[in-house]
Amino acid sequence: MAQRKLNHHDHLLAGLRKRNRDAQFQAYKQYSVAMLNTAIRIVGNKAEAEDVLQEAFLAAFTKIDKYKGDSTFGAWLRRIVVNKSINILQKRKVSLVPLDELPLDLSGEQVTESPDTPLWNIDQIMHAVNDLPDGYRVVFSLYLLEGYNHREISQILNISEGGSKSQYNRAKKKLREILTTPSYV
Known part of the structure; x- marks a missing residue:
């Protein structure tokens, strides 16, 4: 075969x-x-x-x-x-924010899911992914959906590996925010 x-x-x-x-x-x-x-x-x-x-x-x-x-x-x-x-x-002039220019706390704290965390169907998730800002969506899609690692993404997008990781984590956080708004729940 x-x-x-x-x-x-x-x-x-x-x-x-x-x-x-x-x-x-x-x-x-x-x-x-x-x-x-x-x-x-x-x-x-x-x-x-x-x-x-x-x-x-x-x-x-x-x-x-x-x-x-x-x-x-x-x-x-x-x-x-x-x-x-x-x-x-x-x-379209999408910009990926370099890691060292981010004013936000990058403590790296993990967000734990509670038993009350709602579940979403695939259509809701994909719709929410499309609602992500372009830079977040690109890194999120390349990493999670296409299987590229952060080193490969950094080379493709001409950003640092840390920038790729940061964009991915921010995408996850933003996705969580989108999905927990009343219109998605």
């Missing part, structure tokens, strides 16, 4: 390298939903995410020769989607 999947993957990549339209369509069918969801989580709206998706696939198809196979094609494509999404945010 693994050999068959590998052969399909190799066949798809060979087709992409030959600029074969059927291979491009197969790649689009296979990866578009996941990549669109990644873009939506970062840019915060479907219309811009669809633009990101088109740009990312176009870039992947035209620059397939730059794919060296160090990671899966899906991981390489996801990185393109993340970078294109971040470019959209930079055009």
Whole structure:
């Protein structure tokens, strides 16, 4: 089974390298939903995410020769989607606040959940994530939803690793605030 999947993957990549339209369509069918969801989580709206998706696939198809196979094609494509999404945010002039410029207490105290903490469904949580400020949402999405670590996020966003951790913790705090407002409970 693994050999068959590998052969399909190799066949798809060979087709992409030959600029074969059927291979491009197969790649689009296979990866578009996941990549669109990644873009939506970062840019915060479907219309811009669809633009990101088109740009990312176009870039992947035209620059397939730059794919060296160090990671899966899906991981390489996801990185393109993340970078294109971040470019959209930079055009919006989203700023991530450097850790050393924050006036707030960074004591690092852990917030413990009480037994009375309400539970939310996934739709409420995703809606609340979309309500986060762009900078918080980007770091939160990259870390928790896309699986990047803070070192990788700091490199992608050109911020310090501490800045990534701070943005993530602030995103969690803000998300908790959003979810505990009466309209979400």
